[in-house]
Amino acid sequence: MAIDHLDGRIIVLLAREPRIGVLEMSRRLGVARGTVQARLDRLQSNGVIRGFGPQVDPAALGYPVTAFATLQIRQGQGADVRAHLATVPEVLELHTTTGSGDMLCRLVARSNADLQRVIDLVVGFDGIVRAATAIVMENPVPLRIIPLVEQAAADAERT
Amino acid sequence: MAIDHLDGRIIVLLAREPRIGVLEMSRRLGVARGTVQARLDRLQSNGVIRGFGPQVDPAALGYPVTAFATLQIRQGQGADVRAHLATVPEVLELHTTTGSGDMLCRLVARSNADLQRVIDLVVGFDGIVRAATAIVMENPVPLRIIPLVEQAAADAERT
DNA sequence: CCCCCGACTGAACACATTGCTCAGCAAAAA
DNA sequence: TTTTTGCTGAGCAATGTGTTCAGTCGGGGG
Numbered sequence: 001m002a003i004d005h006l007d008g009r010i011i012v013l014l015a016r017e018p019r020i021g022v023l024e025m026s027r028r029l030g031v032a033r034g035t036v037q038a039r040l041d042r043l044q045s046n047g048v049i050r051g052f053g054p055q056v057d058p059a060a061l062g063y064p065v066t067a068f069a070t071l072q073i074r075q076g077q078g079a080d081v082r083a084h085l086a087t088v089p090e091v092l093e094l095h096t097t098t099g100s101g102d103m104l105c106r107l108v109a110r111s112n113a114d115l116q117r118v119i120d121l122v123v124g125f126d127g128i129v130r131a132a133t134a135i136v137m138e139n140p141v142p143l144r145i146i147p148l149v150e151q152a153a154a155d156a157e158r159t
Numbered sequence: 160m161a162i163d164h165l166d167g168r169i170i171v172l173l174a175r176e177p178r179i180g181v182l183e184m185s186r187r188l189g190v191a192r193g194t195v196q197a198r199l200d201r202l203q204s205n206g207v208i209r210g211f212g213p214q215v216d217p218a219a220l221g222y223p224v225t226a227f228a229t230l231q232i233r234q235g236q237g238a239d240v241r242a243h244l245a246t247v248p249e250v251l252e253l254h255t256t257t258g259s260g261d262m263l264c265r266l267v268a269r270s271n272a273d274l275q276r277v278i279d280l281v282v283g284f285d286g287i288v289r290a291a292t293a294i295v296m297e298n299p300v301p302l303r304i305i306p307l308v309e310q311a312a313a314d315a316e317r318t
Numbered sequence: 319c320c321c322c323c324g325a326c327t328g329a330a331c332a333c334a335t336t337g338c339t340c341a342g343c344a345a346a347a348a
Numbered sequence: 349t350t351t352t353t354g355c356t357g358a359g360c361a362a363t364g365t366g367t368t369c370a371g372t373c374g375g376g377g378g
Binding site for chain 4: 319320321322323324325326327328329330331332333334335336337338339340341342343344345346347348
């Protein structure tokens with residue numbers, strides 16, 4: 001779970017050029033191939049690197065509309081709602097949160113009109129009391145991890 | 160931008176076993192290697208597959224706390240706020256949205272106490288009028304794309 | 319103070335995979 | 349019918365992978 005500077009460089013390099021191989025990496029980083037391989041194995045078994053799944057763009061798949069919905073759940077229905085939302089493909093992500101709402105989910109849809117269908121699908125379930133939806137217009141900062149990795153590596157180094 | 164059944168199977172297979180190669184894929188899918196290669200190239204230049212960056216777990220990096228903050232922005236300060244938030248490593252994602260709030264961002268922190276620091280960092284900026292934060296407790300549905308891909312493939316097939 | 323251990327290096331090897339190109343073929347489009 | 353498009357199966361050189369090994373280095377424990 002500790003992450004040193006080399007780990008950080010490996011992750012950043014991997015994030016920038018994912019198709020790169022272990023050998024090429026070792027060349028760029030100026031360390032032996034075995035070292036990179038060992039670090040990568042460690043990072044993966046640590047769970048720091050979960051995997052290398054393809055990053056699919058919903059917009060390119062025909063789902064250009066993204067929205068976040070805050071849901072209020074009837075007491076004791078949490079598990080049912082979770083199960084229900086898990087069956088809806090347009091629900092990309094679901095969190096239970098503190099605060100007035102109880103759950104927050106990320107939705108996608110084929111159009112604004114289609115979003116209505118998705119919301120009905122989501123909300124049309126017994127345990128959900130109320131839903132507030134915010135449609136995403138722009139995404140100035142797409143999901144990113146590099147700055148955090150660099151921060152973590154720097155923090156560890158400073159120790 | 161159309162995605163057929165084979166494309167769908169490729170993406171799903173890739174999502175489940177990312178380390179798999181083109182050759183092994185072609186074996187599993189029962190098609191020629193060149194076909195898989197061509198499809199992959201097409202999916203990538205289409206932008207359907209953005210890349211294969213490593214999926215890093217912030218929790219394993221020492222940032223186990225996730226939160227969503229809804230921000231209200233002073234008129235005309237949007238660009239400045241965006242630029243400011245982009246410099247904060249703990250801001251993993253930022254969206255501008257419709258609705259009462261104006262922006263929604265995903266934050267991580269080293270602890271609940273540390274979250275205060277992050278929020279101060281985020282909110283301690285001139286253009287931000289108000290912030291409402293929801294701390295994530297559970298994540299019943301982690302960010303996923305497979306069901307949507309299957310849906311999209313099925314939809315296309317039906318045509 | 320010395321020794322052991324863990325981490326890194328550089329090298330070697332067999333083997334699998336990649337990138338590329340080709341001709342043949344079938345079905346859809348023109 | 350002719351053309352175009354996409355898939356197949358094959359071959360080739362080049363490269364990368366998984367693995368193992370002995371040697372080096374530095375720090376921590378004995």
